[in-house]
Amino acid sequence: DTGVSQDPRHKITKRGQNVTFRCDPISEHNRLYWYRQTLGQGPEFLTYFQNEAQLEKSRLLSDRFSAERPKGSFSTLEIQRTEQGDSAMYLCASSSPDRDNEQFFGPGTRLTVL
Amino acid sequence: EDQVTQSPEALRLQEGESSSLNCSYTVSGLRGLFWYRQDPGKGPEFLFTLYSAGEEKEKERLKATLTKKESFLHITAPKPEDSATYLCAVTHHRGASGSRLTFGEGTQLTVNP
Numbered sequence: 001d002t003g004v005s006q007d008p009r010h011k012i013t014k015r016g017q018n019v020t021f022r023c024d025p026i027s028e029h030n031r032l033y034w035y036r037q038t039l040g041q042g043p044e045f046l047t048y049f050q051n052e053a054q055l056e057k058s059r060l061l062s063d064r065f066s067a068e069r070p071k072g073s074f075s076t077l078e079i080q081r082t083e084q085g086d087s088a089m090y091l092c093a094s095s096s097p098d099r100d101n102e103q104f105f106g107p108g109t110r111l112t113v114l
Numbered sequence: 115e116d117q118v119t120q121s122p123e124a125l126r127l128q129e130g131e132s133s134s135l136n137c138s139y140t141v142s143g144l145r146g147l148f149w150y151r152q153d154p155g156k157g158p159e160f161l162f163t164l165y166s167a168g169e170e171k172e173k174e175r176l177k178a179t180l181t182k183k184e185s186f187l188h189i190t191a192p193k194p195e196d197s198a199t200y201l202c203a204v205t206h207h208r209g210a211s212g213s214r215l216t217f218g219e220g221t222q223l224t225v226n227p
Contacts, residue, residue, distance in 0.1 A: 033213075041219055042220055058214075091158070103148075105159070107156055
Protein backbone atom coordinates (compact mmCIF):
# COMPACT_ATOMS: atom_id res chain seq x y z
CA ASP A 1 0.00 0.00 0.00
CA THR A 2 1.63 3.22 -1.15
CA GLY A 3 0.14 6.13 0.71
CA VAL A 4 1.07 9.78 0.35
CA SER A 5 4.82 10.27 0.73
CA GLN A 6 6.75 13.44 1.48
CA ASP A 7 10.41 14.27 1.25
CA PRO A 8 12.35 15.30 3.23
CA ARG A 9 10.78 14.45 6.57
CA HIS A 10 12.83 17.07 8.35
CA LYS A 11 14.58 20.20 7.12
CA ILE A 12 16.66 22.65 9.09
CA THR A 13 17.70 25.81 7.30
CA LYS A 14 19.01 29.26 8.04
CA ARG A 15 16.90 32.34 7.64
CA GLY A 16 17.04 33.68 4.10
CA GLN A 17 17.69 30.33 2.42
CA ASN A 18 15.36 28.71 -0.08
CA VAL A 19 13.84 25.28 0.57
CA THR A 20 11.84 22.87 -1.57
CA PHE A 21 9.62 20.02 -0.46
CA ARG A 22 8.23 17.19 -2.52
CA CYS A 23 4.94 15.31 -2.25
CA ASP A 24 4.00 12.10 -4.06
CA PRO A 25 0.24 11.46 -3.83
CA ILE A 26 -1.58 8.15 -3.93
CA SER A 27 -1.26 7.06 -7.55
CA GLU A 28 -4.89 7.27 -8.71
CA HIS A 29 -5.63 10.51 -6.86
CA ASN A 30 -6.06 13.56 -9.10
CA ARG A 31 -6.32 16.18 -6.36
CA LEU A 32 -3.35 17.25 -4.26
CA TYR A 33 -3.42 19.66 -1.31
CA TRP A 34 -0.83 21.49 0.78
CA TYR A 35 -1.45 22.49 4.40
CA ARG A 36 0.70 24.03 7.10
CA GLN A 37 0.45 23.12 10.78
CA THR A 38 2.05 24.83 13.75
CA LEU A 39 2.29 23.35 17.22
CA GLY A 40 -1.05 23.04 18.99
CA GLN A 41 -3.04 24.16 15.96
CA GLY A 42 -5.02 22.38 13.30
CA PRO A 43 -3.68 22.31 9.74
CA GLU A 44 -4.26 25.44 7.63
CA PHE A 45 -4.97 25.22 3.92
CA LEU A 46 -2.34 26.63 1.55
CA THR A 47 -3.22 25.51 -1.97
CA TYR A 48 -4.56 22.64 -4.06
CA PHE A 49 -4.26 21.15 -7.53
CA GLN A 50 -6.60 19.19 -9.70
CA ASN A 51 -4.30 17.31 -12.05
CA GLU A 52 -1.71 19.95 -13.04
CA ALA A 53 -3.99 22.97 -12.55
CA GLN A 54 -3.62 25.01 -9.37
CA LEU A 55 -7.24 25.80 -8.52
CA GLU A 56 -6.98 27.76 -5.31
CA LYS A 57 -4.41 29.54 -3.18
CA SER A 58 -4.91 30.75 0.37
CA ARG A 59 -3.98 34.28 1.32
CA LEU A 60 -1.55 32.56 3.70
CA LEU A 61 0.50 31.72 0.62
CA SER A 62 2.68 34.80 0.32
CA ASP A 63 4.77 35.69 -2.75
CA ARG A 64 7.66 33.75 -1.22
CA PHE A 65 5.72 30.51 -1.58
CA SER A 66 5.22 28.71 -4.87
CA ALA A 67 3.78 25.32 -5.62
CA GLU A 68 3.84 23.27 -8.79
CA ARG A 69 2.47 19.99 -10.07
CA PRO A 70 3.93 19.90 -13.57
CA LYS A 71 2.65 16.56 -14.83
CA GLY A 72 -0.28 16.07 -12.55
CA SER A 73 1.63 13.57 -10.44
CA PHE A 74 4.07 14.74 -7.74
CA SER A 75 4.09 18.29 -6.44
CA THR A 76 6.74 20.62 -5.06
CA LEU A 77 6.37 23.46 -2.57
CA GLU A 78 9.15 26.04 -2.56
CA ILE A 79 9.70 28.70 0.07
CA GLN A 80 12.08 31.48 -0.88
CA ARG A 81 13.97 33.65 1.59
CA THR A 82 12.74 31.66 4.58
CA GLU A 83 11.78 33.44 7.78
CA GLN A 84 11.58 32.08 11.32
CA GLY A 85 7.79 32.31 11.10
CA ASP A 86 7.86 29.70 8.34
CA SER A 87 8.85 27.05 10.86
CA ALA A 88 6.01 24.52 10.83
CA MET A 89 4.94 21.09 9.64
CA TYR A 90 4.06 21.14 5.95
CA LEU A 91 1.47 18.51 5.12
CA CYS A 92 0.43 17.15 1.76
CA ALA A 93 -2.84 15.33 1.12
CA SER A 94 -4.51 13.74 -1.89
CA SER A 95 -8.00 12.65 -2.85
CA SER A 96 -9.57 10.55 -5.59
CA PRO A 97 -12.06 11.74 -8.22
CA ASP A 98 -14.98 9.73 -6.85
CA ARG A 99 -14.41 10.49 -3.17
CA ASP A 100 -12.94 13.94 -3.30
CA ASN A 101 -14.05 14.91 0.16
CA GLU A 102 -11.80 12.31 1.74
CA GLN A 103 -8.27 13.63 1.86
CA PHE A 104 -5.45 11.31 2.87
CA PHE A 105 -2.42 12.93 4.41
CA GLY A 106 1.27 12.21 4.17
CA PRO A 107 3.65 12.18 7.15
CA GLY A 108 4.61 15.82 6.67
CA THR A 109 7.87 17.76 6.37
CA ARG A 110 9.01 19.44 9.57
CA LEU A 111 10.73 22.75 8.71
CA THR A 112 12.87 24.57 11.25
CA VAL A 113 14.22 27.98 10.29
CA LEU A 114 17.10 29.16 12.47
CA GLU B 115 -15.84 32.21 6.46
CA ASP B 116 -16.06 28.68 7.81
CA GLN B 117 -15.29 28.23 11.50
CA VAL B 118 -14.69 25.09 13.56
CA THR B 119 -14.35 25.04 17.34
CA GLN B 120 -13.40 21.91 19.26
CA SER B 121 -13.80 21.24 22.96
CA PRO B 122 -12.31 20.41 25.29
CA GLU B 123 -8.75 21.33 24.29
CA ALA B 124 -7.44 18.40 26.30
CA LEU B 125 -9.08 15.40 27.93
CA ARG B 126 -7.65 12.80 30.28
CA LEU B 127 -9.53 9.54 30.74
CA GLN B 128 -8.92 6.33 32.59
CA GLU B 129 -8.93 3.19 30.49
CA GLY B 130 -12.55 2.12 30.06
CA GLU B 131 -13.97 5.55 30.91
CA SER B 132 -16.24 6.57 28.02
CA SER B 133 -16.57 10.21 26.95
CA SER B 134 -17.34 12.53 24.02
CA LEU B 135 -15.47 15.17 22.10
CA ASN B 136 -17.33 18.14 20.64
CA CYS B 137 -16.94 19.94 17.32
CA SER B 138 -19.06 23.04 16.72
CA TYR B 139 -19.09 24.48 13.22
CA THR B 140 -20.31 27.49 11.28
CA VAL B 141 -20.47 26.79 7.56
CA SER B 142 -22.62 28.22 4.81
CA GLY B 143 -23.54 25.16 2.77
CA LEU B 144 -21.92 22.26 4.63
CA ARG B 145 -20.55 19.73 2.18
CA GLY B 146 -18.95 17.37 4.68
CA LEU B 147 -17.66 17.11 8.23
CA PHE B 148 -14.55 15.04 8.82
CA TRP B 149 -12.83 13.51 11.81
CA TYR B 150 -9.12 12.76 11.78
CA ARG B 151 -6.76 11.28 14.32
CA GLN B 152 -3.21 12.64 14.60
CA ASP B 153 -0.33 11.07 16.51
CA PRO B 154 2.65 13.24 17.50
CA GLY B 155 4.95 14.02 14.59
CA LYS B 156 2.68 12.35 12.03
CA GLY B 157 0.11 13.43 9.48
CA PRO B 158 -3.62 13.24 10.23
CA GLU B 159 -5.24 9.85 9.72
CA PHE B 160 -8.73 9.85 8.19
CA LEU B 161 -11.49 8.42 10.41
CA PHE B 162 -14.97 9.47 9.24
CA THR B 163 -16.95 11.66 6.86
CA LEU B 164 -20.47 12.82 7.79
CA TYR B 165 -22.67 14.59 5.26
CA SER B 166 -26.07 15.33 6.81
CA ALA B 167 -27.70 15.91 10.18
CA GLY B 168 -28.66 12.68 11.87
CA GLU B 169 -25.94 10.65 10.23
CA GLU B 170 -23.81 8.36 12.41
CA LYS B 171 -20.69 6.32 11.67
CA GLU B 172 -18.78 3.84 13.80
CA LYS B 173 -15.32 2.35 13.82
CA GLU B 174 -14.20 0.11 16.65
CA ARG B 175 -14.56 2.17 19.85
CA LEU B 176 -15.36 5.41 18.00
CA LYS B 177 -18.75 6.72 16.94
CA ALA B 178 -19.29 10.04 15.16
CA THR B 179 -22.62 11.86 15.03
CA LEU B 180 -23.75 15.04 13.28
CA THR B 181 -26.37 17.70 13.95
CA LYS B 182 -26.95 20.98 12.11
CA LYS B 183 -24.54 22.82 14.40
CA GLU B 184 -22.13 20.30 15.86
CA SER B 185 -20.61 16.86 15.74
CA PHE B 186 -19.65 14.53 18.54
CA LEU B 187 -16.99 11.86 18.61
CA HIS B 188 -17.98 9.32 21.21
CA ILE B 189 -15.26 7.07 22.59
CA THR B 190 -16.52 3.94 24.29
CA ALA B 191 -14.30 2.08 26.77
CA PRO B 192 -11.10 3.74 25.50
CA LYS B 193 -7.69 2.10 25.60
CA PRO B 194 -4.28 3.75 25.98
CA GLU B 195 -3.67 3.31 22.24
CA ASP B 196 -6.57 5.70 21.59
CA SER B 197 -4.41 8.51 22.96
CA ALA B 198 -3.94 11.08 20.17
CA THR B 199 -5.15 14.46 18.98
CA TYR B 200 -8.55 14.27 17.30
CA LEU B 201 -9.18 16.87 14.63
CA CYS B 202 -12.50 17.97 13.16
CA ALA B 203 -12.73 19.66 9.75
CA VAL B 204 -15.40 20.87 7.31
CA THR B 205 -15.79 21.56 3.61
CA HIS B 206 -18.49 23.59 1.88
CA HIS B 207 -20.29 23.74 -1.46
CA ARG B 208 -19.15 27.23 -2.49
CA GLY B 209 -17.12 27.08 -5.68
CA ALA B 210 -13.44 26.24 -6.08
CA SER B 211 -12.76 26.73 -2.38
CA GLY B 212 -15.20 23.96 -1.57
CA SER B 213 -12.55 21.29 -1.41
CA ARG B 214 -10.36 22.91 1.22
CA LEU B 215 -10.58 21.47 4.71
CA THR B 216 -11.07 24.00 7.50
CA PHE B 217 -9.83 22.43 10.73
CA GLY B 218 -10.46 23.05 14.38
CA GLU B 219 -7.56 23.17 16.81
CA GLY B 220 -8.12 19.62 17.96
CA THR B 221 -8.71 17.80 21.23
CA GLN B 222 -5.70 16.11 22.78
CA LEU B 223 -6.90 12.86 24.32
CA THR B 224 -4.84 10.94 26.87
CA VAL B 225 -6.05 7.55 28.10
CA ASN B 226 -4.27 6.29 31.19
CA PRO B 227 -3.97 2.56 31.89
